[in-house]
Every structure is written in C-alpha cells, then in structure tokens.
Amino acid sequence: MSLQGKETKLLFQKAKSVIPHGVNSNFRYWGDDDTLVITKGEGAYIWDADGKRYIDYRLGFGPIILGHGYPEVVETVQGAIADGVVFAWTTPWEISLAERITKMCKVDKVRLTNTGTEATMHALRIARAHTGREKFIKFEGQYHGMVDYFMYSTASSNLSSLGSKRSPINAVTTSGIPKAINQYVINLPFNDFERLEETIAAKWHDIAAVFVEPMLGNCAGVMPQKGYLEKIRELCTKYGIVLVFDEVKTGFRIANGGAQEFFKIQADLVTFAKAMGNGFPVAAIAGKEDVMMTIQPGAMAHGGTYSGNVAGAAAAVATLEILEKQPVIETINKRGNALMTGIDEVLTEAGIPHVVTGVPAMFGILLGTDEEPKDFRDYLNGDGHLYEKIGMEIIRNGIQPDADGREPWFLCYALSDEDVAETLNVFNDAVKKAKD
Numbered sequence: 188m189s190l191q192g193k194e195t196k197l198l199f200q201k202a203k204s205v206i207p208h209g210v211n212s213n214f215r216y217w218g219d220d221d222t223l224v225i226t227k228g229e230g231a232y233i234w235d236a237d238g239k240r241y242i243d244y245r246l247g248f249g250p251i252i253l254g255h256g257y258p259e260v261v262e263t264v265q266g267a268i269a270d271g272v273v274f275a276w277t278t279p280w281e282i283s284l285a286e287r288i289t290k291m292c293k294v295d296k297v298r299l300t301n302t303g304t305e306a307t308m309h310a311l312r313i314a315r316a317h318t319g320r321e322k323f324i325k326f327e328g329q330y331h332g333m334v335d336y337f338m339y340s341t342a343s344s345n346l347s348s349l350g351s352k353r354s355p356i357n358a359v360t361t362s363g364i365p366k367a368i369n370q371y372v373i374n375l376p377f378n379d380f381e382r383l384e385e386t387i388a389a390k391w392h393d394i395a396a397v398f399v400e401p402m403l404g405n406c407a408g409v410m411p412q413k414g415y416l417e418k419i420r421e422l423c424t425k426y427g428i429v430l431v432f433d434e435v436k437t438g439f440r441i442a443n444g445g446a447q448e449f450f451k452i453q454a455d456l457v458t459f460a461k462a463m464g465n466g467f468p469v470a471a472i473a474g475k476e477d478v479m480m481t482i483q484p485g486a487m488a489h490g491g492t493y494s495g496n497v498a499g500a501a502a503a504v505a506t507l508e509i510l511e512k513q514p515v516i517e518t519i520n521k522r523g524n525a526l527m528t529g530i531d532e533v534l535t536e537a538g539i540p541h542v543v544t545g546v547p548a549m550f551g552i553l554l555g556t557d558e559e560p561k562d563f564r565d566y567l568n569g570d571g572h573l574y575e576k577i578g579m580e581i582i583r584n585g586i587q588p589d590a591d592g593r594e595p596w597f598l599c600y601a602l603s604d605e606d607v608a609e610t611l612n613v614f615n616d617a618v619k620k621a622k623d
C-alpha cells in the first residue's frame with residue numbers, strides 16, 4: 188500500500204517533472220509510491236499534502252531539537268531578518284552565537300557555515316594546513332557530508348565491499364569521485380583498538396586528522412566502547428594529529444555541550460550543524476585556539492557568502508538560549524528513555540532478538556541479534572528487512588521514524604508523554620503483525 192494519498196501523489200508527480208526523482212536530496216527518495224510531500228510541521232508533528240498527521244521521529248534527519256515551527260525561534264528570526272540578511276560584514280548575531288558556542292562547548296574559537304558538509308570540508312582543510320599532512324582516518328559507517336573525500340565506506344556501503352577487517356577497503360559510495368581521491372582516505376572499523384593503534388603507528392607522518400562521529404549517528408547510534416574515544420584522543424595528541432569530532436548530529440542534542448561534554452573528551456576541532464538552529468541552515472567549525480587560528484586571510488581559506496547569515500545565526504542564538512534556560516535535553520531524555528524501554532519490552536515479549544542502541548535523544552534498534560553492535564559491520568549482520576517491515580507498518584499508522592534502521596530515531600522537546608504512549612501502542616501492533 189502506497190504512503191501517498193491523492194494530493195501527495197499529484198504533487199509528487201509535479202515534483203518529478205522538474206526535480207530529479209522529485210527530491211532535493213537522494214536520501215529523501217523512498218521510491219515513486221512512498222516519497223512524501225509535506226505541507227506543515229508543528230511541534231512533534233508533520234502533515235502531508237493529504238492532511239495525514241505523523242508523529243515525527245525523523246525531524247528532518249535530526250535538526251529539530253525543540254519542535255517544528257518553534258514559536259520563540261520563528262519570532263526571533265522574523266524580527267532579525269526584517270533588518271536584512273547578508274551584508275558581507277560581521278553582525279552582532281554572529282558574535283552572540285560564537286560567544287554562546289564557546290561557552291556551551293568549551294571551545295576557543297568558532298567560524299560559521301551553512302551546512303554540515305561545508306563545516307566538515309573546511310575542518311579537513313584546516314587540519315591539513317595545520318599539520319602539513321594530507322591523509323586522514325575516518326570510520327566505516329560514518330558519514331561526514333557530500334564532500335568527495337568523505338564518500339567512502341559510509342552507511343550506504345555493502346558488507347562485501349568493505350574487505351576484511353584486517354585490511355579494510357575504501358568502498359566508494361557514489362559515481363563521480365576521481366580515483367586519485369582514494370589515496371588520501373583511510374577507513375577503519377569503529378571500536379577496533381588494535382587496528383587504530385597499528386595504523387596510526389605506521390602512518391602517522393601522513394595523517395592530518397582523525398574524523399569521528401563520537402557515536403554512529405548514521406548507523407543506528409552505535410556507541411563507542413569504553414576507552415575508545417580516549418584512545419583516539421591519546422594517539423592524536425601523541426602523533427600531532429588533529430582530532431575532529433563530527434558533531435553534526437550529536438551537537439546540542441545528546442548534551443548541551445554535545446558529545447564532548449557527554450563523553451568528557453575535548454577534540455581539537457568540532458563540527459556542528461543540525462540541532463544548533465532547530466532546522467534553519469546554520470553550521471559551525473569550532474575548536475582550540477591554535478588549530479582554529481590556522482585560518483588566515485590570504486593564506487588558509489575559509490569562506491562562504493551566506494556564512495553567518497542573519498536568518499541562521501538568529502535562529503541558532505534563539506535555539507541555544509532555550510537549550511540553556513529550559514530543561515530541553517532533560518525532558519527529551521525522560522521521554523526517550525520511556526520509548527527505548529517500551530520498545531525493548533515489546534520486542535522481548537514478541538521473542539524477537541534485538542538491541543536498542545544509542546542515547547534517548549537519538550537511538551537505534553537492531554533486530555536479529557542480542558549482541559551489542561560495535562561497528563557498521565555488526566549492524567549489517569542484523570535483520571534490516573524485518574526492521575523495514577515494522578518501520579513501514581508504523582509509518583502507515585502515523586508514527587514516522589526512518590524506515591531504514593541505520594537512521595536513528597530523533598526526539599524533540601515538543602514530544603509529549605501521550606505521543607510516546609501512542610507510539611508504543613502502534614509499535615506493539617506492528618510487531619505483532621510482522622510476526623504473524
């Protein structure tokens with residue numbers, strides 16, 4: 188049964204006639220029958236063009252931390268943009284935002300960009316310029332945006348394309364990447380201490396950066412094992428490698444100070460986007476004084492016409508102020524814990540082997556195994572088909588996480604206890620149906 192009602196179908200056909208596959212990001216294409224057209228969002232809900240309401244756990248792939256159309260954020264942006272949006276000069280909004288980020292995330296300096304991709308792209312350049320080295324390490328199943336360098340062994344890769352764990356292969360995830368790029372990228376399995384130590388000891392003189400999503404935000408929220416992030420930190424310090432925490436998903440979501448606060452580890456550079464603007468396009472590269480000051484007019488480039496634009500900066504100032512003043516993460520954690528526990532109980536009762544991974548603000552569900560996944564390969568050994576079957580059934584019934592289990596469930600402040608109860612009821616029915 189198609190997810191599209193009559194109006195949605197009509198609009199999607201229109202979209203397809205002028206937009207390749209009817210979407211402005213490939214990740215949003217769910218096939219010709221199940222790709223939605225959304226006309227409204229409010230709080231924890233979205234409505235499609237046929238007026239069908241969903242409790243939203245995709246939240247735009249994570250940015251909505253407060254709720255859709257959050258009044259205080261909208262009003263701040265409306266007020267600010269009435270005086271203009273870009274001036275090719277610094278505005279007080281940018282200063283206020285940078286001050287907030289330095290305070291909340293214990294970083295020295297901040298540069299603004301518009302998207303996570305721009306932030307990670309610049310972070311890689313800064314790390315290379317800072318160290319004079321060209322290669323970098325990333326981890327399988329991690330996604331750092333659309334830059335050529337990062338499009339290897341992401342969560343879109345197949346198990347068979349990754350090679351053996353002893354000597355992983357860089358699995359290119361899209362056409363259009365020049366072959367030469369491959370030589371700069373080293374992919375490692377996450378949580379593998381031995382591989383990490385061995386690789387850095389052998390190649391450190393070529394390695395500019397270790398890029399890491401501190402928890403796998405693009406692979407079911409798989410968590411770092413005890414001591415793993417500490418080990419990365421220790422090795423980066425020892426060998427003069429720039430440690431980059433890609434906090435595009437975890438930033439301002441898993442704690443007010445993001446993964447650095449949550450895991451009690453300071454990186455050298457951090458990239459933020461998503462939750463910082465509650466859905467407005469705003470992102471940041473932040474970090475330690477000496478690394479950030481590698482940026483130098485005329486010598487080491489960072490730029491962008493819209494970087495620090497008033498709409499994004501004002502939205503982020505308003506969002507971060509609410510995060511600081513109200514119990515946002517605390518409330519999300521409470522509801523997320525109830526949801527994770529409830530899901531665990533439903534699956535246990537149904538006798539389906541499973542693990543609920545991640546943290547309440549962004550968690551994943553792995554089916555077909557009882558073993559805590561350590562890396563992307565473990566995730567791929569789970570039962571993704573069963574997850575999708577249950578996922579599509581709950582979506583048909585008005586509860587919308589991503590049908591692909593790699594994308595975590597995201598929670599926002601506006602989600603209520605009643606929403607959690609409704610979600611668990613629908614989930615219970617879907618699990619029973621899937622079993623039958």
Ligand SMILES: Cc1ncc(COP(=O)(O)O)c(C=O)c1O
Pocket residue numbers: 248301302303304305307330331332333400404405433434435436460461
């Ligand atoms: C960890 C991480 N880094 C970078 C990006 C890219 O961000 P954007 O889509 O804003 O370019 C994403 C997007 O999902 C992400 O999850």
